[in-house]
Amino acid sequence: MAMxxxxxxxxxxxxxxxxxxxxxxxxxxxLTGYDTPKETQYAWGWGITQRTSHRYMGxxxxxxxxxxxxxxxxxxxxxxxxKRFKLSVNGVSSPSDADRWAATxxxxxxxxxxxxxxx
Numbered sequence: 001m002a003m004x005x006x007x008x009x010x011x012x013x014x015x016x017x018x019x020x021x022x023x024x025x026x027x028x029x030x031l032t033g034y035d036t037p038k039e040t041q042y043a044w045g046w047g048i049t050q051r052t053s054h055r056y057m058g059x060x061x062x063x064x065x066x067x068x069x070x071x072x073x074x075x076x077x078x079x080x081x082x083k084r085f086k087l088s089v090n091g092v093s094s095p096s097d098a099d100r101w102a103a104t105x106x107x108x109x110x111x112x113x114x115x116x117x118x119x
Contacts, residue, residue, distance in 0.1 A: 008075055016046055020039070034050060042102075046072070049068055052067050054066075071086075072089075074086075083110065
């Protein structure tokens with residue numbers, strides 16, 4: 001497992017770097033504004049969240065439509081298995097909603113074994 005863990009961790013690091021670049025490459029314009037992405041480390045992996053404002057023409061006449069885009073990468077290592085997952089959450093009204101979903105996914109992945117998978 002020690003030999004397997006390193007390549008998986010390397011791949012996770014590469015996925016994180018690619019996603020970070022993707023989020024940072026988004027540029028605001030007159031209709032859409034992107035906040036600086038927020039990164040969070042979890043016991044089971046990593047996440048990035050970005051607040052997006054969809055601006056309406058005639059500013060001040062209606063509130064901006066706010067949504068969050070979140071990307072999570074999980075890597076759960078045990079003595080006998082390596083479990084990896086990716087979760088994308090788009091269009092949620094708060095990052096805490098997406099964080100709860102990601103925590104639920106991580107918990108389910110950690111508890112799921114080969115015997116639980118049906119073909």
